[in-house]
Amino acid sequence: MNEAKPIKAESTRSIVPRLTWLDGLFWVTAIAIFVDLYLIFLWVPKEAIQGNVQRIFYFHLPAAWIAYLAFFLVFLFGIFHLKTRNPKWDHYAYSAAELGVVFTSVTIVTGIIWAKPIFGVWWVWDARLTTTALLWLVYVGYLMVGAYAVSGDKASRLRSAVGILGFAVVPINYLSVSLWDTVHIEPIVIGGDDTFLSADMRLTLYFSLATFTALFVFLLVVRIMLRESEAAVEELDQERETALS
């Protein structure tokens, strides 16, 4: 068989790859983040009861919402992947799951930091926090399935099933944990809904949410591109092996 000819990667095109819409999104996000920081730390009025500790709320809640968005995407992409068996969906799902775990970790850490001054204890079995922690466990399991095989067909379909199951358990988790929940906290403290917030607070919250969403989309697209490159490299390796053998 002929020897696979060595590839000289001399690139004729310009050194810097062309700009894409992602660059636009990046700069928008960068600016939004600094505005968001300004809003959270300086602009929004201090919360009457808890004082400045409550400012962490503007990180905690958006991170939680983005985490649930990410895992909903994993759920959706999982279904598409099982339906169409196109590996593209598995790459999307895996990237979304990875970001989902990152944002869930942020949610849990900010939840802990916030609970300590309020309750004097690090962890509190609040229904929302526990459901989020369970979600974190499920999707770390999901990622571990991923660690075994990037493009292994069977492993990727198993991952999709776990992604679907993991998200389906959320409502039931919430139901059973809130039934079991012994510590009663009024909603405002840990990620409550926004009806108790003043206008300024609500503005900050929504702005912060928008910033987090933009950041999430940017990181997701970059991670998907990276994931697809990983798979492409693996494919080229296989091709080289078959060519050489």
Next chain:
Amino acid sequence: MEDNFGYLLAGFSIGWALFMGLAYWTYRKVMRVRQDIDDLKRARNPRPEDG
């Protein structure tokens, strides 16, 4: 603003700036890798499919 959050704001800003810088650098790197992979694919595929 009686309690001055300037220091916290500054700290956070630097942190975020570093993070975003890293994110941008990674993004450009990924774009570069994608182009190299496309080149590799183009370099391999025109070869007539043997066998």
Next chain:
Amino acid sequence: MEHPAIEARGLSRSYGRVKAISNLGLTIAPGEKVVLIGPNGSGKTTLIKLLSTLIRPTSGTLKLFGKDTASHGAQLRRRVGVLLHEPLLYNRLTALENLQFYSKMFNVPNEDRRIWELAEEMEIGDLLKTRVDSLSHGQRKRVSILRALLHDPPILLLDEPDAGLDQTAVQGLVKLVSRNGRTVVMSTHNLESGLSMAQRVIVLKKGKVIMDVDREVLDGANLDLGYEALVTG
């Protein structure tokens, strides 16, 4: 116009990046006896698994008796008997219990009579009461062949049935298989048992049909030579 027993259009199946079957077209009329020949890794087993609806094609269509396997899988499996490398039998059950299980799954009418009838024909009547894990490889293969014939399928797919069978068993198999109007697709390594059973010879290489010809056109001698040349390539 009566539908062909097996009809494949642009059939391909890949495992990860390896294309086991690539863009294969095939038409087999009811009652035809076909033998698949080809070196290891040419896609024989994959093709048999595709025809048996065990695995789904990555692209292309496959129709049995005019019905697409993608949508009518369960229904078509009732009319297909399959023999794979693995015997598909439960070790801790006796051969009879295994066959009774499968005949219930295929709801074969008055199953015991059917089982004993086939067992006599394949001379394994005395084996039925023994547990599968104390049977020899050849005996297990025969029980598995019987399993594939229980529901009297119009299509019979055999993946290298002659592997591990002694000569007398192979003759018994050929006699059993080539009777009535059953469509048979059999993949094999050695030419003689293939030729003795098939009217039509298909040679596979790298997932493609590189030769599809009637047996009369090729007598045994030049097929040997041709086969070697074709396959080594």
Next chain:
Amino acid sequence: MSYWRSIATIVRKDLLVELRGKEIILSVSFFVFLMVFIFNFAFKPGTIPLEVMTPGVLWFTFLFAGMLSFQRVVSTEQENGCLDGLMLCPHGRDVIFVAKTISSFLFVLVVEVISLPFFAVVFNLSFFPVELLLIIPLATFGISIIGTLLAALSMNTRLREVMLPILLIPLVVPVVIAAVESTGNALSGEGWASVQPWIWVMVIFDIVFLVIGLLTFEHVIEE
């Protein structure tokens, strides 16, 4: 109709295979026996009120007993490629999932029935609350659905041994919470009212995951 007939045939075959070897029931029952011992050494009796500890120990043991059984029920199909044999039968692939779930459910239930008197003795339970007749099957079925699904899906991948516990436990938390809480209420004789909401949690859990199992199984089980 033939759907349930096929399921019954597969379950009967599983029972026959198990009776022939008695592998699962014996080894898992012995495992439960060991767990109860270990728990006694771990928590010296008398230090923690029994009715607080018993439900936790009971369901922790049953959960792990279940995990051992799911792996074995599924791996009987792995010898001689029997799963392909089932996949070649003339019915939808979801029948295999339902049948295997029922088989696993029955095996774990038998283990639970065998070990309950043993629990009663060691934890000197004076009476057997009737609510348990509903709690135990419902919770066991819930765990069996997810256990069988994950065991079957990870069957011939390299992940088999390590993946089941890692993936199963976070998913069954709601049903385990429901089981422990309702068992606790039943044991302390609080009667039906306090047990009832947990029964609903388990019923919803079982239905939701049976449906999801049915939908995803065939897509993942195929080669």
